[in-house]
Amino acid sequence: MNHIGKLFQVNIYGESHGNSVGVLLDGVPAGISLNEEDFALDLARRKSGGLGTTPRVEADEVILESGVFNGYTTGGAILIRFLNTNTRSKDYSKLVSHPRPSHADFVANKKYHGFQDYRGGGFFSGRLTLGIVAAGVVAKKILKGVSFHTEITNLGGSTNKEEFKSLLEQVVNEKDSIGGIVRINAGNVPVGLGEPYFDSLESTISHLLFSVGGVKGVSFGIGFDGANLKGSEFNDCIIDEKGTTRTNHNGGINGGISNGNDLVVNVFVKPTSSIGLPQETFNLKTKRVESLEIEGRHDAAIILRAQVVLEACVAIALADASLISKAYQGENKNE
Amino acid sequence: MNHIGKLFQVNIYGESHGNSVGVLLDGVPAGISLNEEDFALDLARRKSGGLGTTPRVEADEVILESGVFNGYTTGGAILIRFLNTNTRSKDYSKLVSHPRPSHADFVANKKYHGFQDYRGGGFFSGRLTLGIVAAGVVAKKILKGVSFHTEITNLGGSTNKEEFKSLLEQVVNEKDSIGGIVRINAGNVPVGLGEPYFDSLESTISHLLFSVGGVKGVSFGIGFDGANLKGSEFNDCIIDEKGTTRTNHNGGINGGISNGNDLVVNVFVKPTSSIGLPQETFNLKTKRVESLEIEGRHDAAIILRAQVVLEACVAIALADASLISKAYQGENKNE
């Protein structure tokens, strides 16, 4: 469903070619300063225009429709809208009968029985991540103190950042696409966030990350490479009473709960599904596998723009966990 | 929290050294045949006793406490209990002041302010996965028709199954531990399960998987290795009107919705944290890093017993998605 979160609740809405896309936030404490400028930086990080991103550029102006008064949150629901302005009218309906490979076209038609808004991918469009980024901005304000550092650690198989530019140029020229791995590092996360059994931090963070189109893998700390280590090598030795660990193979989480070390999340983003190269796929009308050429403007590496979206997902999960944690503060036997 | 699911709701409870552990299931349709024997097979797969597993063996007898009448579910809440019988009384309290590395000891003490039940890990104990396995058995009954095939594809870095036995022997001898990767394959999943935006199948499946202790990575289809592929290589060509794809790099899910191909989930389980080898970790009493020797009986490779638990997680998520999908069936424009 389009709703997530227990106390910091995020409801996403909109489709690529409707009036607007955006997000309805609920459970934001009153008294947080918030205005349009607060969103500028993160929205800019999501913007297209650079190498490897689509030439379709949208204004992405924030409209704070409700829940903010005199520059502060009121405790009411906050509706944030982004108008859809730069939509190109063309015939998208052929994608219903000739579905793009690795896209939602085929499943959407089955699931929604032909009533889906197929224009520009409908609500499967990457454009809905605008709402995620906006929610992330508010989440970071709730978290205050937590710092985020996000980067691409693998682009199209390469882990050498100096190669990234030439790799992108090559892929753009080939009309192909690449994916890669994003690492999000959150510092100053307090000890104790996360609610076992089912709302471990890994659970709530991955839940949000996997809702973003193109995400196909999530790991924490050393991730899948940890399969090569023995327990004696993997275990993170605690070295002080704050819980600092010598290594951080667990990515800052034990038993589903933040342990005070940096939270480290790795996200695999698959290569953009839409490519300029012709591809084979089944045509439901002719009942044959036929070549399909996807028109229009694409991101050769959507991972570039996805970084801030994935960071926002982590922030949203942490913000919710931090409000819940506050509710349960109580007696302290340790003192 | 200990509650998950929208229509098929799973509530887990218990701790290692309490009366019992188990699960309270809600939203199970009336009229599903259910008795104690239905649980035997999956519980046996979770049992210890073999090479690389702990010698502590529990009876794990199922008690169907409510919600079943004359061999069928009644539509009421189903409480399933497992008595804790084989608990060893020893002094666990030292683990509060000298917390085990990579365990929940340290964070539990911080989060629950000293009131946590630290005996045998309390509710962080692997024993709580009994409830997950039991819930999985009921989930599979709701799903009827979906088939599961689960195996270890990587054990301690090795992908060669013939080596597994000798590897385990070596690790047991060294008093160390290993992890690895489990692959769950679900066949005959109908097209259309999963509820975007936030309840993509990847989201709900990973949410459950990451609630299991030791899980540190989840990926779908080809997983993180897909970073090496270009879009033209990664994309799964659709070859017939049922949506069958030539490759299955997406692991049976597009746009967060099942596409009718095999669902393929990879789960990284870290090496068991408890090892026989002495390890360094901070002693909160002496305020020094000191060697800790963990007494007792351990699983050298908890991944062996985790397989059926992780399979159960996938089944639980699919069962919930399948009930939701049923609710939304309606008009069909395609017909």
Added chain:
Amino acid sequence: MNHIGKLFQVNIYGESHGNSVGVLLDGVPAGISLNEEDFALDLARRKSGGLGTTPRVEADEVILESGVFNGYTTGGAILIRFLNTNTRSKDYSKLVSHPRPSHADFVANKKYHGFQDYRGGGFFSGRLTLGIVAAGVVAKKILKGVSFHTEITNLGGSTNKEEFKSLLEQVVNEKDSIGGIVRINAGNVPVGLGEPYFDSLESTISHLLFSVGGVKGVSFGIGFDGANLKGSEFNDCIIDEKGTTRTNHNGGINGGISNGNDLVVNVFVKPTSSIGLPQETFNLKTKRVESLEIEGRHDAAIILRAQVVLEACVAIALADASLISKAYQGENKNE
């Protein structure tokens, strides 16, 4: 919170003097015909302008912002907005220090620590019921077949409809207000809606009704008058195999589940809190009880306009229950 519903989810937003008020609907099945005109009738029933209602008249034009394509719901989230146009700028801030009796002024200031949007009552404004009415229209479409009949059975103490007009005239002249009782009757409700234990139909219906400002009592069937009956008088004798009962003291619900008879709900709406007459209330600045005169345009009997809102609440609860019921359909031992 501003979110309700399990499968048919309603999220309300907005405040009296913001850009807009409205509702975000989720979980609406794809393929339901929906356009702006569908809302006209119910919105008209909520409109002001008649005797006993405020002279402030708003256009209340429906904006279907998302989730509808080619006249049908798409399965995506449906955002419905109503612009706030006829807002009068005046100094509302004095109501913070001199709070109106029986209003939310005092508690809002305490709860939101002074950050609440106090203009026109903020999100406590009756204007938010526009979203409820809109949600009700969609709910009725989901329910198809259920018929609603709603009327005032008690106005300011009178149960004689012929007196209502003169009563209203009198109250308007006195600058006072009146309340009363609304009865909602829902016909053709299928047997079996409602989910015990906690989601009895009475529970979910009352939950929604009590969220509407001014509602202070909810009863079913004969209601509180049933205290005068003995069991032998109260019990509704079943007279046929469809479950028709001779009397309907239970209001169509047994054990929290619809029994196929008319659903009968009674709602007490208190007299409008805002009256033209001067009233005493504590002034937080002067620290004295002082007379307060509330300026502006009021509804002498908000109950008149509340009828369709309360009917919408019942429809929303039934729509959600009906989707849930569909999900759990399964085997049938009775056949």
Added chain:
Amino acid sequence: MNHIGKLFQVNIYGESHGNSVGVLLDGVPAGISLNEEDFALDLARRKSGGLGTTPRVEADEVILESGVFNGYTTGGAILIRFLNTNTRSKDYSKLVSHPRPSHADFVANKKYHGFQDYRGGGFFSGRLTLGIVAAGVVAKKILKGVSFHTEITNLGGSTNKEEFKSLLEQVVNEKDSIGGIVRINAGNVPVGLGEPYFDSLESTISHLLFSVGGVKGVSFGIGFDGANLKGSEFNDCIIDEKGTTRTNHNGGINGGISNGNDLVVNVFVKPTSSIGLPQETFNLKTKRVESLEIEGRHDAAIILRAQVVLEACVAIALADASLISKAYQGENKNE
């Protein structure tokens, strides 16, 4: 469903003739002292045995199955069980074909398609209120400081307490039953509990109350009688800066939020449906309306035992609201 609450979560389970009934509590903060004796007083208030109650007396011994360690809550899920011991085996199946009037027999059979556990009413049995009472005990501990006073203000139409005894004697002799009105008064409720729009205190309290069998009306403060008052009479004048009001027609709640005055809730409990007198009802086998005589032991006035159950419902709603309120505490502009 059998689950309620956002932070203080209550899951009820069991049926009249199963192993046990009880409740699974989640979200209880760690460090609350809790032991079996804490339940004694409230369980005694629910006990039968007195005039107007059933002669079936159960031991109702509390079993704290999990979540409590060394006399304190651990932060884990708390399972509380009550064994079913005093069950009489008799043939209940005839109630399926000859359903009792005003009971759940008919709807249960329709909804659960014949698979319901019909023995002793299954999960519709009043015995499930044991779990509610137990949850209420824990809720009151979370609330600390809030005081409850609960009484019957109307018994079988009479508001004169001195008549109650003779009234009960008469009804018992007649093999009939009576209902009435319970008033719950909660003192020392802090200002600011309740979460508009949908989680007004009236909403969450009524939701819980209406889940209890036999409850058919809920009102706050003066309740339905307020229909006779004009706004100038109904409005509660605030007389000091704490928000104390001269009258309390609103029952301590404005805008869905507690205002610091006594919370006053009135609950109409219908006359017990099971009576000794023969009654007419449809026989689904013979297809005729026929006389039914209900065997066994009944409560002539279940309202007597319901008082503590309804009080528990109010406590549960307040406990949840109080945890939520704590989470949202933040900046304060008023200071």
